[in-house]
Amino acid sequence: MxxxxxxxxxxxxxxxxxxxxxxxxxxxxxxxxxxxxxxxxxxxxxxxxxxxxxxxxxxxxxxxxxxxxxxxIAERTKQSHTILRNLLELAGVDTDVADHDACIMEHGLSPESYDKLMKVVAFIEECCKKPALKKLFDTMVREESG
Incomplete structure (x- = not known):
């Protein structure tokens, strides 16, 4: 292949x-x-x-x-980039840095890791739709950053 x-x-x-x-x-x-x-x-x-x-x-x-x-291959690479960038942004990483880092990380991501990360990002995004969980998550990310 x-x-x-x-x-x-x-x-x-x-x-x-x-x-x-x-x-x-x-x-x-x-x-x-x-x-x-x-x-x-x-x-x-x-x-x-x-x-x-x-x-x-x-x-x-x-x-x-x-x-x-x-x-x-192009679609999978692009999707991996998007998922990794979203995960980094959710963790509080600046958008430009997250985009740059995702570009480095997207290569060599195994299908298993890709599938698991997709689920983790979807879960975090869904949780962040609930105001109380969003506030808790944002507080945790700020504490880690600061």
Whole structure:
């Protein structure tokens, strides 16, 4: 399975291809290079690796699209990022720091950990809908931070 061979860099490429494609309907190397602050040549090399792994369809001087497997990996990576960022924000971490840290942590998260974290975040968010529990939770987070 190609997912087992996907590196952090490739996951980042897949995730950005996915995000740009969802926004514009397609992704070009210059857009991806700008989003990741890397050179277009580095993006093109990445496209070739991803195509060899069966994760993208790439036409030189054209756009790139995700295969079904590439889209699955991109969606899971993005969802892992979102869950981790939400968990960090719930713990009182500043949004920018939480986003940066989630980007580091999202790679290599096992399916088991991903599933468990999804449930923990959903539970905390549900508990925080109750004013008394939200107040208790906020007090605990402030005590830990201060």
């Amino acid at each position: 190609a997912e087992e061979k996907v590196t952090r860099r490739n996951e980042d490429l897949l995730e950005v291809i996915y995000e740009i494609s969802m926004e514009k309907g397609y992704a070009k190397s210059r857009d991806i290079a700008a989003a990741l602050s890397i050179t277009p040549a580095t993006v093109t090399d990445g496209f070739k690796r991803l195509q060899d792994a069966g994760l993208v369809n790439y036409e030189p001087y054209g756009g790139v699209t995700l295969t079904v497997e590439g889209r699955d």
